[in-house]
Amino acid sequence: MGRTPQVWLWPLWIAVLAGPALADTADSPQEHRFTAGDGVQLFGYLYSPVQLRHQELILCFHQARGDGRGEYAPIAHHLNREGYEVFVVDQRSGGRQFGGINQTVEQLGVSSGYCEAYPDLEAAYAYVHALRPHRPLVIVGSSYSAALVLRLAAARPPMLAGVLSFSPATGGPLTKCSGEELSGAIEVPVFVARPQQEMRYDAVKRQMRLFRQQGHQVFVANPAVHGASMLVESRVEAKVDSTWSAVRLFLRKLEDQPRDRGR
Numbered sequence: 001m002g003r004t005p006q007v008w009l010w011p012l013w014i015a016v017l018a019g020p021a022l023a024d025t026a027d028s029p030q031e032h033r034f035t036a037g038d039g040v041q042l043f044g045y046l047y048s049p050v051q052l053r054h055q056e057l058i059l060c061f062h063q064a065r066g067d068g069r070g071e072y073a074p075i076a077h078h079l080n081r082e083g084y085e086v087f088v089v090d091q092r093s094g095g096r097q098f099g100g101i102n103q104t105v106e107q108l109g110v111s112s113g114y115c116e117a118y119p120d121l122e123a124a125y126a127y128v129h130a131l132r133p134h135r136p137l138v139i140v141g142s143s144y145s146a147a148l149v150l151r152l153a154a155a156r157p158p159m160l161a162g163v164l165s166f167s168p169a170t171g172g173p174l175t176k177c178s179g180e181e182l183s184g185a186i187e188v189p190v191f192v193a194r195p196q197q198e199m200r201y202d203a204v205k206r207q208m209r210l211f212r213q214q215g216h217q218v219f220v221a222n223p224a225v226h227g228a229s230m231l232v233e234s235r236v237e238a239k240v241d242s243t244w245s246a247v248r249l250f251l252r253k254l255e256d257q258p259r260d261r262g263r
Contacts, residue, residue, distance in 0.1 A: 001134065018173045028199065029076070031090070032131075036092075036123040042089040043103035044124060047076040049182025051172055053083025056161055056254060057135045059128050060088045060120060063097075063143035063167075063227045071142060073230050082248070085132075089124045090189065091145065114144040114169075115177035118228040121145070121152045129159055136161035138254065142227035145194075149181030153186045162254045163190040166228045167198065170207055180210055189257060190216035191250045193243070195224035219246050 002202065029045035035055045036042055045068055058079055068088030076086040092138040094102035104120070105111045121139075128137060138161050141149035146168035153163045163186065168179045183190070192211050198204050199220060213219045223238040224230035233240050 003196065015176060031074075031125070032087075034123060034127040035043070036119045038119055040120070041104070041107060042092070042120055042123060043068075044127070045088050045105075047086040047088070049080040049083050049085060052081055052085060054251075054255070055135055056084060056251065057123070057128065058084050058086045058138045058140060060086060060140040060228070061091060061100075061124070061142065061145035061149060062088070062094055062095055063098040063145060064093065064169075065070045065095040065111070066142070067094050067096065067098060067100040067102035067105075070082050070096070070102075071101075071228060072233075074109060075228060078231070078244070082251075084251075085135075086126050087131075088227060089120065091120040093118040093144070102199065106170055114148070114173045117145070118148050118151065118177055121148050121154075122157075125152060125157050129157070133159075135159065136254070138164065140228065141165040142166045142229070144174060145195025146191050146227070147174050147179030148177065150183045150186065150190070151181075152179060153190065154182035154187060156187060160188050161257065162188050164250070165190065165192045166195055166230060167208070167226050168192065170203055179205055183216070184214045188215070188216075188256060189250070191219065191247070192216055192220045193221055193224075193230065193246070195230055196220055196222035197224075200224070217250060219243075221246075249261075 029047045032044040062068050062141045067162045068090045069260050079086050089106040090102045092104050094105050136159050146165040191248050221230050221243045225236050229235040232241045
């Protein structure tokens with residue numbers, strides 16, 4: 001039998017501008033600059049809660065044509081209210097889709113391909129681990145970066161606690177760096193979420209079935225939109241309480257997971 005061709009799933013919705021910052025964040029996000037292994041300077045932003053109540057630090061990567069603050073600001077503020085510290089990254093593949101500015105792309109003058117952004121995830125993880133060396137990290141991806149965080153998790157970086165993968169893209173530009181290629185090697189809990197409307201695609205059905213067989217948690221959100229934006233009520237244009245409840249439960253369970261903190 002021939003190999004089933006992969007399909008690329010483009011974002012199904014164009015996001016609106018993120019809302020204003022909420023009072024549960026101690027200050028506006030703090031800018032950080034660090035360098036990828038190939039010398040590209042990257043920008044990241046640390047959202048700190050007024051009161052830190054969880055040791056897990058949540059590291060977030062945006063979707064195609066996006067930027068860290070534009071996509072994740074409302075999500076970061078929500079997590080701040082829960083007592084989590086959040087670090088968001090501007091990868092070299094991105095843009096202004098969410099109304100913000102991707103400082104990494106602005107500095108480079110051009111947006112790269114999706115697979116080419118993988119070193120940014122490695123560099124961001126190393127940077128945040130050095131910044132908070134004794135804190136377990138949870139990595140979050142959206143669309144193309146949702147596939148890349150699975151690859152990062154399979155590499156078993158130190159202090160990794162868990163993975164949240166929202167609408168992991170597959171095929172097309174990601175053929176050489178697909179997430180499911182290595183997802184079976186991940187040793188920490190994984191939460192994969194898809195909007196109900198994306199489940200009509202055969203490639204998505206196969207992907208979600210594979211993740212379930214590998215022991216990862218699979219969640220179908222309804223109502224929802226593509227990527228991490230399924231957590232933002234103004235983008236979904238409906239209540240997203242059920243999706244947040246599933247995410248919150250997953251994060252709380254991570255606190256009880258044994259980890260090799262020295263690895």
